[in-house]
Each structure stands twice: as structure tokens, then as C-alpha cells.
Amino acid sequence: MAGPIPDLEERATLCARRLYSADRVLLASHIDADGLTSAAIAAQAIERAGIPFETVFEKQLDEDAIAALAATEYDTVLFTDFGSGQLDVIGQHEDAGEFTPVIADHHQPADRETKYHLNPLLFGINGASELSGAGTSYVLARALAAVSDDGSDTSQGVATDGGVGANTAAPDDATDARPDNTDLAALAVVGAVGDMQASSGELHGANAKIVEEGVDAGVLETGTDLALYGKQTRPLPKLLEYATDVHIPGISNDERGALRFLDGLDLELKRDGEWRRWSGLTNDEKQTVASALVKRAVTKGVPATKIDQLVGTAYVLAEEPVGTELRDASEFSTLLNATARYDRADVGLGVCLGNRDEALERARKLLRNHRRNLSAGIDLVTREGVTVEDHVQWFHAGDRIRETIVGIVAGMAMGNAGISRSRPILAFAEKGVDGDDEPDLKVSSRGTHSLVRRGLDLSVVMGEASRAVGGDGGGHDVAAGATVPNGAEREFIERADEIVGNQLS
Template sequence: MRDEATCLLKKGVETLLSLPKDVTIRVLSHYDTDGVTAAAIVCETLYRRGYNFHVTLLKHPFEEELTKMREEGNEFVILLDMGSGQIDMVKEFGCPSLVLDHHHPVSKSTVFDSIVHINSNLVGFDGNYEACGASMSYLFAKTVDENNVDLSPFAVTGAIGDRQHLGGFRGLNKTIFEEAVSTKRLKIEGNRLKVMGKKIVEEITLSVDPYYTSLSGRKGEAEKFLRYLSLEPNKRYSELSLGEKKKLHSALILNLLRNNLQPEVVDTVVQQRYVSDSLPDDLDRFSEVLDACGKSGETGLALAVCLSDGEKYQKAVKVEQSYRELLLEHLKSLEEGELKENRSIQYFFAPKASIGSVLSGIVMNYFPYKGKPVFSLSSKNGNIHVSCRATRALVKQGIDLAAVMRKVASRVDGTGGGHKIAAGGTFKNIKEDELIKIIDEQVVQQRKRT
């Protein structure tokens, strides 16, 4: 661990442990897989130290949500997977606060009065690929007590949720993954598809990540595909022979390669899977279920599943199935013509920001690759919410979506930020077509500078 991170973590822990046990610790985190697992790690750590906590999982660190914190009279606030872009608002909480984040920070300072600001990018870990909110939270948990190593599967799940496992774990994530394996908190299974335990025709029809163009969401086409391969559609994946599995793997990968997908994406289709005795499913599936619950408004269920309430996992799986079907409806529509294209971007309109953020990632990774980042736009209460995704190849070519969102926010009324590869923003008093034009111009300008 980097020396500065160690010093800052110790400072944050000292502040926490100086508080009496009757203090309720206020915890704020994001509502996606990374945010949920970050919250699970910190809340379990607080519980083990005898502290009560009050946790809220937010869609985004909106100004109105953070403004409420000033009115609560909190004595200590911990922000996870957020906060580095909202330091000015955190300063107004009126109490000691700890920020554990991996998004692009608006300030390089690590201590503001009573705020300890621990951002991965400021302590030697790239927040785009090497560290996520959950892995930063895990560092905090280990600083509180080395025995919290059993929480490492949550940190790895958070990294998977943020797609930081593509191409293999790196940096801090790699260190935590290796620790989880060496301490037998994680086990590595052989290469296979990510499956739900259903018939193989349903596995393909309901597949969202990966999304198989012309097959996902189309049961009839999936049946034809399998019969062409001389595979029985109603068999389960576990019932296939080794030869049948290899035939299926090859055909599905060929389907993806026709879209000129990025190698690190294709490599995740058939790969090793990670399981933990402490979790109810392999980490890829567990990540999907948590993300679906969070983005379906079932944040309490997502956190409860993590905090040792395994009985609720089947309920969470049902939420995920409904969410999966909703995504498939939108993906089919995008595949059939609702995805638009400008000079330097691809874009579409989504009914909700939470759905748009997921769809933009799937479109970027699995739709025919055009070398342009994908933007989703959704309108609510006069605001336009934007989510955008790129690939590692585009980032290497100079694309920085967080910079695009900040630049757009500087030109219109709004806020924006995130990562080079994935970012977002909220904008006011502007029409959708005008905003699309400005975004397109900003990406064109980035292209010209490289």
C-alpha cells in the first residue's frame, strides 16, 4: 500500500475510534454494485466495532441529497464511491467526515479541516482501472482491523461491478484479489460461461452481459442457433458434455467477434469464475444481482443480501430477472434502430438515468464497434441526465469522458464528472438536441488534440 494512503487511512480510523459508541455513524454510498459492496464492507466493519450506523445508497451525489446532510446534525459522515467531486458540499456538513472514493477528484488536497479525503488517484492507484469504491473501503476496513480480510470478496465483487476486471485485475484490485485467494476467501473455478442455472436456450435469450446481437431477447432465434449446432435447447449448461460446451463457446464468441468487439470484452465470455463460501453465487452473478436491485430501487434488499441475510437472495434474484427483461426490451429497440450516431459519438434516449447508464455500457461493449463513445440521455423535472461509456482503446486514443462532462458543464448550467472511460452529468435549461451538439463538439475537440 502506498505510504500516503496508509497515513490517511490511519487518520480516518483514529477519528472514528475517538467517537463514543453511542454515536450513529452516517454512511452515504452509490447504489450500483461498487457502492453497495463498499457500504457492506464499511457497515460490517462499524458493526464489529460496536457502532450503530445509518446508511443511504444514492443514485448520484445530487446537490439536494447532500444538502439534506447539513440538517441531520450528524457527528461523523463516511462517503463511499462518491465525495471527491463534491468536497465543497461535504465541507458544509458541519462535522468530521471521511471520503473513500476513486472518481476524478476536484481537489488534490487530502485533508480539509475535519475532512479526510482518501481518493485512489491521489495515493497512487488509477481510479479508472486499479481501484474502486469497494477496494478503497476494504483498505479502510483492514486498517480498522486486519481480521477484516474476510470482507475481501466484497471488494473483488465491487471491482467486477465497475468492469475493472476486464483484461485482468490491476493495481490495488489485484492485490486484494490475490489476498482473497491466498487466504482461501475466494476459490477459482475453471473456464465457463456465466450462467443462471436455466436451460441453455433461456441462458442465451436472457443474456444481457454479454449481449448477443440477433440472439439476446429472441427465443426463436436462440433455438434455431442451438439446433444448428446440434445442441438440445432444453438442456442446462451443466448437462452439456465437454465437447458440446466447446462447440457452444466457439459459436457464441464468433457471434461477438462479428461485431469487432474489444479483446478484453470477448475474453470475459468464457473465463475463470470466482466463488466464496460467504456469498450465495459466483461473483459475476452476485455483482449482476446487486446492481439490478440497486437500480430497481431495492437498495435495502441489495445491502441486506450482503449483510449476511442469505435468505433474501432469491428475492433479489427475482428482482434481477425482472430488471433483465426490461433491459432486453430496450436493447432490442436500440439494435433495431433507436441508437443514433453523430460525427464523434453514438447516443440514445432512455426513460430513466439508471437504465441509461447500464444500457450505454452494454451498447459500448457488445454492439457493432464504431470507435465512438456511447451517450444516453434521459429527462426528468427539467433536467437532462447523461451517462457515457468508452473503451480502453478509446481512452488510449485520448478520450476522457469525465473531462467532456466537466467541459460541457462549464458551458451550460450543470455538473459533470466521473472517469475517463465512464462518466455522467446533469444539465439544466437546455434542449436535448442542443446538448447533443455540444457533447459531439467536445469529443471532436478531444480527437483533434491527440
């Protein structure tokens, strides 16, 4: 059974064999959309292989978190969507014989080697733009399916919430499970989209190979479509009003303008007094709206390069109901971000595993709260503005924006009045550790793909600048994070500004 990414197949098989030989596995994963989908893919693959396991999530895989994992009685720990950057610490516990790590990650590795390490960067594949954490977990899942394809006994039963049970029922979608795990490609695409890897409107490289497998498995559909967020769930006026990535004067951020634009089209855009959604339009109707939108953008002087961004590749989860957040990869990833970032990773995992009752309803409530918090955060940053240095811009939210979403707020605020897209943005927020008068600070950074093409690498920026002030950090070229001591902001900014200047010179 050939895997989707030939360059990774040998290492993926090695890791899969180690998991398959384990008596039980502790699965540890990150909390964002990519981390949740990584965990869900790994959990289902492990379950289908008949291996008892438990799932835990960590907001940050620091020394204390790794020590806590080592203190468990698990001999095998699978890290998904993190672990590579913490290999120096993980390796100390491995050397002490406390556990054997298996890592499926796509972040920059620390200067340390370990045997069971699956990371695209080790094989010349860009982990920031070509393969996400979920994609790496998918490659491992495909290998695990091949390794366990010998008719092994799975009668012990593994609970779908990550625990061990006797003849436990499988997830709600188990009847659609594929023995080769290719049905999990849909979650891998959700993770990649949530990790901002759909640059220039589509997924590239190894991600595209996973898309192909998902389409072949019947769990994904792709096609050229309007590149606006909310095509499944937002009424048409709100879809256009809130579409601000490409600002169209008279429509974007203009409720009345969006209504006037739609009223001017010769289409039935309301039914039973309710505005229709993009997902409910026919192809001809979609073409009419899209053509009128492009024409309006041209007449308002929107640059051609921006107008091109109005159209991209849509990634649709074919088995999910039309008109729900789960149908669209982008909306699905946002739903997941609204769970674990508010300490409810169990809810996000449940949705990924097919719980369409309690977990989905809870996730939707969390999403409504998440949207309110994002809106308030963006308003705060736009109102108070940013401090502009020679090469970076930054703001300090203190405890007014939750540390788990401050990076999302920073990225969404770019392009608003006074907040440039021509330089990366850094955002500080208090980590809010109980009982700590001066908690460490979380720093999130966001750039653009055009800045990355010019040489920006925020993983290097955040790593070097944070370590210069006694902290630590890393991530990807277009988005990265760090933890720094309270009071070190000025020194950190100066160092980051210097590094960015050198990268973009």
C-alpha cells in the same frame, strides 16, 4: 497488520482512526453495485469495530443531499463510492463545523482538500481500472481492523441494518467473519466487476492484490473460464444464445442455432429432462463445449481478437452455493444493480450482509423486473437507432427508460445494428422529479476500453460539457454521468462531441 495496498495504508489508517474515535457514524453511499458493496464492506467493518452507525443511500450526491446529511446530528459522515467529486460542497459544510467528512471514493476529486480523504487517484492509482469504490472501502476496512485490534469494548451492539441496537445479532455470516476483515475481499471484487474494471477479462493493479487476499482468506476462487454471463444460473442453450459480447453467427441471438450446436456435442447436457448449467459441468465437459465454441467462431470468421475475449478470469465466491447468482461476481453485481436502482437499496445491502431469506428472494424478484426493463430498453434503442455526430452517438429516452438504468442500456446496446462500438454513446433520460414540469435530464455515457487506450476520458467529457450548460457531472474514463437542464441537449452534445474529438485526435 499490513494492508493490501501499501501506497494507501498511511491515509487509510488516518481515516480509520478518525472513524474509531467517533461516538457514532453516518454512512452514506451510492446506489449501484459498487456503491452497495462499498456500503456493505464499510458497514461490517464499522460494526466489527463496535461503532454505532446508520446507513443512507443517495442516487446523486448533490447540494441538497449533502445539506440533508449536514442537517442530521451526526458529527462524522463516511462517504463511500462518492464524495471526492463533491468535495467543494462538502468542504463548505466541513468549514461551517457541521460535520467531519471521511471519504472512501475512487472518482475524480474536486479542487479541494480535506484531511480524511482516501482515494487511489491521490496516490497515482487509476480509480477507473485499478481500484473501485468497494476496493477503497476494503482498504479502509482493513485499516479499521488494525486500528481496533486492541481489544476494544464492542458490547454496545450495532444493528446489522445500519442502526444502533443493544446486543444486536450479527449478520448471518458472522461466524465466518475474519478479525482482519479479509473476508470482505469477496464483496470488493463484486464491486470492482460491477464497476466494469475487469478489462481484458480480468482485474488488474490494486484490485488484483485484493483478489489475492480473498483467495488466501478462502472466500474467493479464480481461474480461467468461459467469459460469458450467466454461467451459474442460465441453462446452457440460454447461456450461449444470450452471449452477445462476442457474436458467433448461428449461436448468438439464435435460439434454434444454440440448441443445434449443443445437440451436436457428444455430451450428457441434459439430466432428468432439464438442460444442465455451465456451473454443473465437469472440467472435461467445459473444455469440450469451449473448444467447440472456439472452433465454430473460427469457421464463421470471427476475428481472433474477438475469439480471445471468449475466455477470461472467473471470480467465484467460494462460500456461496453453486448455481446461484451469488456464486459469480458478475451475476452478483447484476443482482445488486436490480435493487437500489429501483429504490430498494435496503434489499441489496441486506443480501450483501448475508440475508439469504427475505432480502435474497426480494432481490431475485427485482432482478426479473430489471432484466425485462433492460431488454425493453435495448429493443427501444436498437429499433429507433441513435443520432451520430462526428465523434459521439446519442439517444434521448425521455421517460421511456428509467434514469437509473439508461447508462446500462446504452452500454449493452453498443454493437447492435446501427450502434457502433467505435465511438462513445451518450444517453439522455428524464430525472422524473415529482411536480416539476421540466425536470433536469440525466445523461449517461459509455465507451470501450479500446477507446480509453486511444485517449477517451468520459469523466472529463461529462464534467466539462455539463458545466458548460449549467449542469454538473463526472465519473470514470470509460463510463460517466451528468445532470443537465432540460433543453440544453443540443449545446451539451456539441460540446461533448468537440471534447471527444480532441481526445481521440
